[in-house]
Amino acid sequence: MKKKVEIDWKNLGFDYMKTDQRYLSYWKSGNWDKGVLTEDNVLHLGEASPCLHYGQQCFEGLKAYRTKNGDIQLFRVNQNAKRLQDSCRRLLMPEIPEETFIKACSDVVKANEAYLPPYGTGGSLYIRPMVIGVGNSIAVKPASEFLFTVFCMPVGAYFKGGMTPVNFMISAYDRAACYGTGQQKVGGNYAASLIAHKIAVKKGFADCIYLDPTTHTKIEEVGAANFFGITKNNHFVTPKSSSILPSITKYSLLYLAENVLGLKTSEKDVYIDELDEFSEAGACGTAAVITPIGGIEYKNKLHVFFSETEVGPITTKLYDTLTAIQLGDIEGPEGWITKL
Numbered sequence: 001m002k003k004k005v006e007i008d009w010k011n012l013g014f015d016y017m018k019t020d021q022r023y024l025s026y027w028k029s030g031n032w033d034k035g036v037l038t039e040d041n042v043l044h045l046g047e048a049s050p051c052l053h054y055g056q057q058c059f060e061g062l063k064a065y066r067t068k069n070g071d072i073q074l075f076r077v078n079q080n081a082k083r084l085q086d087s088c089r090r091l092l093m094p095e096i097p098e099e100t101f102i103k104a105c106s107d108v109v110k111a112n113e114a115y116l117p118p119y120g121t122g123g124s125l126y127i128r129p130m131v132i133g134v135g136n137s138i139a140v141k142p143a144s145e146f147l148f149t150v151f152c153m154p155v156g157a158y159f160k161g162g163m164t165p166v167n168f169m170i171s172a173y174d175r176a177a178c179y180g181t182g183q184q185k186v187g188g189n190y191a192a193s194l195i196a197h198k199i200a201v202k203k204g205f206a207d208c209i210y211l212d213p214t215t216h217t218k219i220e221e222v223g224a225a226n227f228f229g230i231t232k233n234n235h236f237v238t239p240k241s242s243s244i245l246p247s248i249t250k251y252s253l254l255y256l257a258e259n260v261l262g263l264k265t266s267e268k269d270v271y272i273d274e275l276d277e278f279s280e281a282g283a284c285g286t287a288a289v290i291t292p293i294g295g296i297e298y299k300n301k302l303h304v305f306f307s308e309t310e311v312g313p314i315t316t317k318l319y320d321t322l323t324a325i326q327l328g329d330i331e332g333p334e335g336w337i338t339k340l
């Protein structure tokens with residue numbers, strides 16, 4: 001008989017929950033071992049592990065969805081596999097082969113199927129893979145051993161009552177340097193962003209927007225999400241920069257904007273003093289898919305896009321199309337969906 005867990009699906013947030021099994025694999029002497037599923041959710045690390053001192057670690061975030069007919073599917077898992085490989089290369093860590101990554105994610109989801117929110121609740125199973133440098137070595141150099149682990153937890157719909165616009169402020173801090181690790185999903189970028197987020201929330205904003213670290217004139221990231229704007233003549237525009245994380249959601253929206261909505265699209269510089277060209281704007285990422293941007297505060301003035309309370313028509317169409325693909329209500333482009 002299939003296991004059942006008592007979870008209030010409709011009121012799930014984004015909080016850690018211990019599920020039954022997680023994947024664990026060790027790298028030593030040049031090879032990843034076979035990997036196992038384990039019930040133990042505590043990692044046993046040497047106290048001089050480089051991940052703890054020098055931030056030699058990277059991670060990913062993706063979701064599994066339950067479809068209307070009860071199937072389970074992953075969204076663009078191969079893209080997360082590739083991005084983790086890129087992060088590993090940047091921090092001199094051994095890469096996880098794409099097939100290993102996909103199998104580890106799939107096995108963890110299947111082993112914790114009871115925690116996958118039912119179709120219609122707005123919830124999903126969030127999957128968190130990570131690679132960390134372990135083994136005791138106190139010098140600043142790459143670790144001698146590594147650990148790849150994947151765990152998952154049920155998460156709720158980001159917007160309980162439907163998409164709602166929120167306001168952001170421009171941060172005086174940078175999250176990443178020009179040729180630093182902004183393009184990779186590494187913990188140090190997030191540690192650097194905590195203070196900026198705290199200040200924004202204290203001032204009553206949902207989060208902050210980071211400008212480019214060199215000139216502080218161009219939009220980079222919206223908290224832990226990418227930015228997109230819809231111009232007054234219906235172009236989908238998103239920033240191009242060496243210090244932003246290539247969002248899988250953003251590239252999916254860009255594809256849909258071009259191929260389903262028939263919009264022109266471009267990746268280019270988005271100057272903070274040229275926001276007038278946009279009639280709609282949003283933040284995009286795995287967590288919320290799209291967070292509509294009501295307004296952005298810059299130099300003590302709030303620039304409002306579509307509305308502070310309503311969501312624009314193109315943002316709505318993009319959101320509806322992408323979430324329908326993720327939930328299996330409509331077919332996605334080839335290769336986007338992996339059925340388990």
Ligand SMILES: Cc1ncc(COP(=O)(O)O)c(C=O)c1O
Pocket residue numbers: 061221223224225226245246247248249250284285286287
């Ligand atoms: C800094 C940052 N930018 C953008 C994103 C959005 O990326 P994705 O769409 O792949 O979730 C995330 C979330 O993963 C992020 O942490």
